[in-house]
Amino acid sequence: MSFSNKVFIVTGSARGVGAGIAENILQNGGRVTISDVLNEVGLATTDRLAKLYGTEKVTFIHCDVTNQQSFESLWSETEKIFGSPVQVLVNNAGVFHNAGWEKCIDINLKGLMIGNYLALDRMGKTKGHGLGGQVINVASLAGFVAGSDAISSPYFASKAGVISLTKSIGNDLTLRTEGVRVNAICMGYTDTGLFNKNKQLNDQILEEVGGTKNLLPVSRIVDAFQVLMSNGKVNGRSLCVMANIPMWYYPRHDRQEIIFWACGAKLFKRLRPNAMVMEPWHQAVFFIGFQLFLFIALQTLWRIFF
């Protein structure tokens, strides 16, 4: 997809996934601000990319995503340097749980909230430049599943928050009123520089996923970024990326899931009027019963009509 001079900001793009996305933007004719708290690494990446794609196409601006002022000046500086409004924000900056739980939540969730609200403010039709735009939040499959220990729980919780934020901001009303679409990329274990730093964790992860062949290369996340950029319709969605299989969108669910289980509880109340709680095994029976009901209903319809 050609980005023909579109202006992008990618947070946490000194290295890893963010640097990969920034390079892809340049390869496709866009302009990008690389931003990070790591000045040296960020400047080195920017120099390398400037040599390949032109100094007028890429710049580095220090930004700590947890700091509102820092984010605001990243945005304003970018527009000043490139002389055009920012049209896409990629909220990629993130840390793992080994940074400590408060930092993990601050950077992975609060930092993304600052980015999302600022994007609505600056790109939106009501207060911003009015051209609309896109936000891509880098979440993780960790946002859908449970971690296996308390130590890693802040990371899983932060990513679940990002997915929820994406669903809630990426709604039809916001799209209509602000012209801003918000989606997330949810990938599994990815082979970035950081992944290789902690040997003990690496070995544990490699055992869990079954070897390096099941790690995602950064290029797959870049492909996911391209998919979201070229699909002009999706909003509030999470694009899931797993090794060796096609990407897929996680169902948005909205309220259907709650309604489904509430129906189960209503039915349960008829069977056990005095029960205070529907236990997990009751739920399992309801779920299997529902599937059986569907199966029989479909079979009956098939017999009637064919």
Ligand SMILES: NC(=O)C1=CN([C@@H]2O[C@H](COP(=O)(O)OP(=O)(O)OC[C@H]3O[C@@H](n4cnc5c(N)ncnc54)[C@H](O)[C@@H]3O)[C@@H](O)[C@H]2O)C=CC1
């Ligand atoms: N590597 C993996 O296995 C996976 C990574 N992710 C997510 O992908 C994103 C990128 O991760 P990687 O490239 O693997 O890690 P990385 O550590 O190589 O890149 C993250 C970047 O964010 C920067 N950063 C940290 N705190 C910051 C702050 N306060 N403000 C601005 N920048 C800050 C770091 O300096 C670093 O350059 C993260 O959000 C991560 O959670 C999601 C799934 C799997």
Ligand SMILES: CCCCCC(=O)/C=C/[C@H]1[C@H](O)CC(=O)[C@@H]1CCCCCCC(=O)O
């Ligand atoms: C199905 C879970 C996919 C998680 C993908 C992800 O975001 C991985 C990130 C790890 C990164 O490669 C290095 C890390 O420290 C991140 C978190 C690792 C969590 C491991 C905890 C093991 C567990 O609780 O299952």
